[in-house]
Amino acid sequence: MADSKTRGLDHHTLAALAREVEDADPIDWGELSLDRETVYDLIASQVAELFQGYEQGGVPRDRQMLIALAAMVKLTVENFVLHQRLMRARRDDR
Secondary structure, X not given: OOOHHHHOOOHHHHHXXXXXXXXXXXXXXOOOOOOHHHHHHHHHHHHHHHHHHHHHOXXXXXXXXXXXXXXXXXXXXXXXXXXXXXXXHHHHHO
């Protein structure tokens, strides 16, 4: 049986923390027919699995942190660009 170090991230905890972050900065889910809990659990599971692979592959924790921060920057830039496109589309619709 794997101990907590080799088991890695608990995706349920990761999803719960991410939902708490959203509580402070809500996502506009609009009219999407997506279940918020399911989406968070699915994505958190994928991220946890990715980082478990890094752990099992011997990637040092400081390198994992750098990877996580780089991914956060990329996703924030992507979110910014998508937001700008939505604002432009709304403006063009007027």
